[in-house]
Amino acid sequence: MLDWSLLRSFLAVVDAGSLSVAAERLGSTQPTVGRHIRELEQALGFPLFRRQPRGLEPTPAALPLIDDARRMGDAAEALARKVAGQDERLTGPVRITASRMVALHLLPPVIAALRHDQPDIAIEIDATDVTQNLLRRDADIALRMVDPTQNQLVRRKITDIPLGIYAARSYIARRGAPAKLDDLLHHDVIGFDRQEDLIRGFAAMGHTVTRDWFPLRSDDHPLLWELLRAGAGIGFAQVPIADRDPEVLRLLPEVALPKMPLWLVMHEDLRHNRRIRHVADHLASGLLGRLG
Amino acid sequence: MLDWSLLRSFLAVVDAGSLSVAAERLGSTQPTVGRHIRELEQALGFPLFRRQPRGLEPTPAALPLIDDARRMGDAAEALARKVAGQDERLTGPVRITASRMVALHLLPPVIAALRHDQPDIAIEIDATDVTQNLLRRDADIALRMVDPTQNQLVRRKITDIPLGIYAARSYIARRGAPAKLDDLLHHDVIGFDRQEDLIRGFAAMGHTVTRDWFPLRSDDHPLLWELLRAGAGIGFAQVPIADRDPEVLRLLPEVALPKMPLWLVMHEDLRHNRRIRHVADHLASGLLGRLG
């Protein structure tokens, strides 16, 4: 008969790769997790990990056990989600994940209004451009630009956000405004570095664009935007965001650019949770109000 | 983040129906399990059980959580089986379950020889006529008279044990021996009470037999055998067992009776475990030697 807490530590160490990181994720400490692993190894009679300078690596004997431990973990997460879904109170935390651009430029007023309406609902915002795992409940609600494919997730399309070509007034004063799309070749265009979704979007709209188009490249969207506002070049931005900024002007509005869908995603187990549902409804209507 | 040990206690209480029984199965104590349940209820924010005089009954809110907890339990058991299957030492316990008749009259010399050969292998024998669950590892090896249908179980047929009609010498001296099958109607025949498999066996061999045939009935096989030996009546017994006993004589050997298959069953995860494999091989050959 094995202690399930030890198996939980085992799985955490497998996933984390080290005692320290596993302890942090578990809300425990490194000595405790280390003792758990040692205790489990004593109970099983063989070592589970090779202690290495960079962390712990599972031994071959431990590999077949990982599947079962993960099934335990998945079931525990499913249980936790069902518990959260049963919570009918309009009190407690709701965790939202959104891209940094959405979080910085769209969410604040919507969240402020929500805080005013429901002061008992605490809001946690995870502003990151990497997709979080809603199945593991990294967040309750996700605002995403890509259509989620995982089943068990329910999605609601808020709107399609149009993109536009913008430049700061200072840049236009210095370099002038392009009269047609091809003129951009003679301008400093700010664009993405490794993320190629915008380039693919251009291709879909009939414009052939390569990475060399952009003499100023970064994948940090807020940084790109500030570069644009500072007059570093011509760039692309979401129309509802950029049009609010008096520093920048829209260029070539007749050019058709791809639109970015904005999805609101949550786990189906949480759909009927009153608190999370309320936040989701507020986000959807609030964002649509600002984007519409 | 929930403590997995609490979930284990939750599942145990669901299955046991009471804190006391759950604690016994967990190898813990009733106060500890009770505290676990209370702690879990506090963490979840709603009650999981209704405390009743006869035990604890899950609340409606707890019902959907049972599935996930059971999935955790199944995964934990699978993990434990894999661990046991990896144990290559010829040291440690092996748990055998067998019918009481087999355990009493066939196993002892076989086990004695095994103990002599491998003194480091400890043998636990569960002599019971109810089928144990090998998936939950109630036993490592089962000796059964019925063909197991659960998949994940591997089975080996040791032999078909022939049945014969027997009576004690004292009974024959008093009542005489029957000359043909129909004479049994005028004898005291010892037979089964509620277990009808023998009756169905007779029917399959062309003999019409009803429960009223047996004026002396019980479902306790060892007791039936001792009644037979004491001269209480004519009965049926496994030929290899009964022929060893000088107190009894075989009657009507020409009558065809159903044969009882003897299966050796174990979980496939344990098939490659050296220790259990060794015991299984010894049991199979030893039993075949005595039954051959």
Add this chain to the structure above:
DNA sequence: GGTGTCCTATACGAATATGCATAGATACTA
């Protein structure tokens, strides 16, 4: 109606696990 048996809840001392602080060891870097 008494009695025995099952159950859960609680008190308290003891065993146990935890967290902090720190030491030791290894790889990467300048």
Add this chain to the structure above:
DNA sequence: TAGTATCTATGCATATTCGTATAGGACACC
């Protein structure tokens, strides 16, 4: 080659959990 940033292992005081013993309540049986 020294410095730095990881990581794991250990000592120790403390906080937590656990088990024993016991009380109290409901039910079945005689």
